[in-house]
Amino acid sequence: MQAIQHILQPGVFLYLVIGTALGLVVGTLPGLTATMAVAILTPLTFWLDYESGLAVLVGVWNSAIFAGGISAILINIPGTPASIASTFDGYPMVRQGKTGLALGINVLYSAIGGLVGAVVFMIAAFPLARFALAFGPAEYFALGLFGLSMMVAVSGASIIKGLIAGFLGIALSMVGLDPMLATPRFHFGSTQLMAGISFIPMLIGIFGLGEVAYQMITGEVSEEGTTFIASKKIGRMLVRAAEFVRTVPATIIGSLTGVVIGAIPGAGADIASLMGWEFARRASRRKKEFGTGSIEGLASTCAANNSCLGGALTTMMALGIPGDAVTAVLLGSFIMYGVRPGPAMFTERADFVFVVIGLMIMVNLVFLAGGFFFSRFIGGITLLPKPVMWSTIIILSIVGSFALNNRVFDVWVALLGGGLGFVFRKYGFPLGPIILGLILGPMVERNFRTALIISHGSFWIFLTKPISLVLILGTILALIGPTIFRKKKEDIV
Amino acid sequence: MKYVGKIISVSLLVAMLVLGAAAFASAETFPEEEILIIVQAAPGGVSDAVGRAMAAAAEEFLGVPIAVTNITGAAGAIAMERVKESEPDGYTIGYVPVELSMVKALGYADISPDDFDLIMRVNIVPAALTVRSDAPYQTFEEFVEYAEENPGAILVGTSGTGSIWHIAGLALEEAADVQFTYVPFDGAAPSVTALLGGHITAVTCSPTEVLSGVEAGDLNILAVLGAERTPLFPDVPTALELGYDVNVLAWGGFALPKGVPSEVYDTIADAFYQAFQSERFTGIMEDWGIELSYLDGEGFAEFANQQFEMYMDLIPRALEE
Numbered sequence: 001m002q003a004i005q006h007i008l009q010p011g012v013f014l015y016l017v018i019g020t021a022l023g024l025v026v027g028t029l030p031g032l033t034a035t036m037a038v039a040i041l042t043p044l045t046f047w048l049d050y051e052s053g054l055a056v057l058v059g060v061w062n063s064a065i066f067a068g069g070i071s072a073i074l075i076n077i078p079g080t081p082a083s084i085a086s087t088f089d090g091y092p093m094v095r096q097g098k099t100g101l102a103l104g105i106n107v108l109y110s111a112i113g114g115l116v117g118a119v120v121f122m123i124a125a126f127p128l129a130r131f132a133l134a135f136g137p138a139e140y141f142a143l144g145l146f147g148l149s150m151m152v153a154v155s156g157a158s159i160i161k162g163l164i165a166g167f168l169g170i171a172l173s174m175v176g177l178d179p180m181l182a183t184p185r186f187h188f189g190s191t192q193l194m195a196g197i198s199f200i201p202m203l204i205g206i207f208g209l210g211e212v213a214y215q216m217i218t219g220e221v222s223e224e225g226t227t228f229i230a231s232k233k234i235g236r237m238l239v240r241a242a243e244f245v246r247t248v249p250a251t252i253i254g255s256l257t258g259v260v261i262g263a264i265p266g267a268g269a270d271i272a273s274l275m276g277w278e279f280a281r282r283a284s285r286r287k288k289e290f291g292t293g294s295i296e297g298l299a300s301t302c303a304a305n306n307s308c309l310g311g312a313l314t315t316m317m318a319l320g321i322p323g324d325a326v327t328a329v330l331l332g333s334f335i336m337y338g339v340r341p342g343p344a345m346f347t348e349r350a351d352f353v354f355v356v357i358g359l360m361i362m363v364n365l366v367f368l369a370g371g372f373f374f375s376r377f378i379g380g381i382t383l384l385p386k387p388v389m390w391s392t393i394i395i396l397s398i399v400g401s402f403a404l405n406n407r408v409f410d411v412w413v414a415l416l417g418g419g420l421g422f423v424f425r426k427y428g429f430p431l432g433p434i435i436l437g438l439i440l441g442p443m444v445e446r447n448f449r450t451a452l453i454i455s456h457g458s459f460w461i462f463l464t465k466p467i468s469l470v471l472i473l474g475t476i477l478a479l480i481g482p483t484i485f486r487k488k489k490e491d492i493v
Numbered sequence: 494m495k496y497v498g499k500i501i502s503v504s505l506l507v508a509m510l511v512l513g514a515a516a517f518a519s520a521e522t523f524p525e526e527e528i529l530i531i532v533q534a535a536p537g538g539v540s541d542a543v544g545r546a547m548a549a550a551a552e553e554f555l556g557v558p559i560a561v562t563n564i565t566g567a568a569g570a571i572a573m574e575r576v577k578e579s580e581p582d583g584y585t586i587g588y589v590p591v592e593l594s595m596v597k598a599l600g601y602a603d604i605s606p607d608d609f610d611l612i613m614r615v616n617i618v619p620a621a622l623t624v625r626s627d628a629p630y631q632t633f634e635e636f637v638e639y640a641e642e643n644p645g646a647i648l649v650g651t652s653g654t655g656s657i658w659h660i661a662g663l664a665l666e667e668a669a670d671v672q673f674t675y676v677p678f679d680g681a682a683p684s685v686t687a688l689l690g691g692h693i694t695a696v697t698c699s700p701t702e703v704l705s706g707v708e709a710g711d712l713n714i715l716a717v718l719g720a721e722r723t724p725l726f727p728d729v730p731t732a733l734e735l736g737y738d739v740n741v742l743a744w745g746g747f748a749l750p751k752g753v754p755s756e757v758y759d760t761i762a763d764a765f766y767q768a769f770q771s772e773r774f775t776g777i778m779e780d781w782g783i784e785l786s787y788l789d790g791e792g793f794a795e796f797a798n799q800q801f802e803m804y805m806d807l808i809p810r811a812l813e814e
Binding site for chain 2: 137181184195266321340344406
């Protein structure tokens with residue numbers, strides 16, 4: 001195979017390693033996203049031949065998604081939105097003194113997920129892309145609704161408080177232009193607010209600034225957040241054989257969920273990581289452990305957000321449709337290399353396709369090899385004195401939320417998020433539901449209304465389409481199931 | 494906590510230094526410092542491609558680096574407002590799309606072409622009517638006939654209510670005297686996806702956006718809704734040729750905030766014109782299938798104002814329905 005020779009050139013491999021290393025930095029720092037890194041690097045890679053250029057971009061993209069999990073685990077701040085679900089189990093593991101194991105799981109299962117994604121892309125690109133097209137507005141609505149039902153699972157002790165947080169998230173997501181009529185709403189006359197409340201600055205505020213504020217003001221570590229100093233040691237990073245066997249079902253479910261969600265245009269790695277975690281939780285015999293430091297939970301979400309990338313690439317390359325922001329940028333760079341994504345490229349430029357597949361496989365091996373050392377090195381930051389840690393997080397949060405879109409307004413959003421995060425921690429409101437509301441609220445609203453336009457107002461559209469029907473039944477089961485199957489439920493409020 | 498005050502002040506200080514470092518810049522001869530191009534759309538689309546290609550090509554002629562930043566939101570109004578309010582010293586340049594002539598009519602922001610010193614128009618993108626190839630109509634006439642027989646049954650996907658491709662649909666609807674149902678999506682790409690999946694019946698976005706679907710044989714492009722045929726599909730007729738008075742096109746160019754000194758304006762306009770003609774720029778535009786259509790600053794201002802008048806009249810009427 002000529003393609004294999006292409007990517008085994010020492011030069012190409014070197015660029016892949018450089019891209020991967022950059023991705024580690026970008027992913028770990030909250031506020032710097034994979035999209036931004038790929039967009040900034042794209043023009044620089046035109047100086048290179050296409051194999052080397054793609055190597056840099058594929059490297060940054062994959063490793064940033066993996067490295068986002070490192071900060072999610074260590075300091076409970078997702079490095080990129082794709083790692084939100086890694087905070088559910090990763091941070092509790094750190095508090096339990098299993099820092100090394102959590103970081104190790106992140107490395108190993110991100111690589112496994114990434115490999116699954118690449119292999120599915122290699123063997124089933126066209127069937128998968130065709131399946132993705134079956135997702136129309138009704139199906140997206142049902143998927144979003146199913147995701148929102150997770151609020152119950154991530155609410156912790158008080159479901160009422162969880163629902164309040166969740167609906168607050170949905171309410172915040174409604175600020176800005178109405179998705180259907182494009183009329184401004186809840187903007188109080190401000191053009192800045194008309195563009196909506198940016199999600200990533202909000203995320204940085206709630207997780208980062210909120211936790212710092214709580215620790216500084218109360219002098220303690222919040223229940224919800226993590227301690228920045230859990231233990232003096234990082235501990236073992238490798239999973240034991242028995243642990244690995246236990247995570248096999250969760251890994252398979254997480255990876256496959258990731259590939260499918262990735263392939264659906266309009267749902268990216270953030271949604272994939274949440275859904276992967278939820279599907280694995282539903283299937284697990286140890287549901288209760290999820291969210292309290294479950295290795296299965298962490299494994300499923302780490303696998304899901306990396307396998308998502310193979311899925312996203314499938315749709316972009318097989319149909320010529322960008323599924324999310326990163327693949328939109330990649331599509332642009334493909335065009336610059338003179339290759340137009342679409343079914344034709346698989347026959348006309350098969351060499352190019354093979355190079356992409358090869359790189360998508362190799363990048364996982366590269367960060368698998370380097371990720372352990374990098375994670376252990378970064379793990380050291382949790383041993384820093386608290387004031388240093390706090391200042392660093394404040395600076396990163398403010399600079400990161402500005403850098404994202406070059407808007408000072410976003411810094412205010414982050415500060416608002418910090419205030420919210422503080423109040424939430426102080427009064428025992430969970431953080432998971434508000435994030436779910438912010439991510440899934442717009443998806444549910446837009447697609448609900450779009451589906452009703454398509455059906456000329458008939459609600460049957462949600463029940464006559466098979467995928468939508470199954471997801472809606474799943475949602476109903478998730479909500480009423482526990483009350484039916486459980487005899488007594490002491491933690492209802 | 495005795496540290497609290499100190500930590501907050503030190504952190505804020507550092508953050509401000511980082512953010513504020515770029516703000517201190519004064520110039521005697523232009524250009525001395527890095528220039529910034531503000532693009533109103535996310536990376537990956539046509540606007541971003543033009544902005545970045547121009548930045549890369551014009552650096553050579555201006556002799557300073559040109560950075561590109563993407564500020565999205567409110568149909569580009571946020572970015573254009575930023576350009577409008579920035580210092581008219583030539584160091585901030587905006588990419589301005591057709592929305593320059595639309596956002597006021599849409600009620601998003603008080604922006605009109607007269608708020609800027611326009612540099613040049615770069616490109617035009619016509620609208621086109623695209624349907625699925627397995628549809629019961631294979632030509633534009635058959636499509637119109639079908640729409641007449643089934644009022645409201647044609648689901649036209651748009652890139653958002655009030656967006657340029659929605660306006661294209663409305664203009665076609667008016668010219669053919671038929672009735673469509675509009676399905677707004679978050680941009681053109683999701684609407685094309687929905688068409689490929691069979692969830693809607695037609696889209697009225699640009700030919701570039703449906704290119705791979707048409708090449709694969711899944712989609713069928715029936716008519717160009719601009720003034721002239723597109724080089725991408727030279728065999729596809731325009732609606733005008735077929736007797737329907739529709740002419741909707743998106744366009745893009747560059748603008749400076751109002752009140753830039755004339756020597757600075759000339760320096761930038763010259764450099765951008767040279768860059769526009771460079772092989773580096775035209776090569777990238779060709780790869781993207783972007784139709785170049787140059788107008789100088791004066792011509793562009795006249796054109797943008799014509800469009801502005803048209804949309805001030807058309808949009809309020811169209812959105813009333």
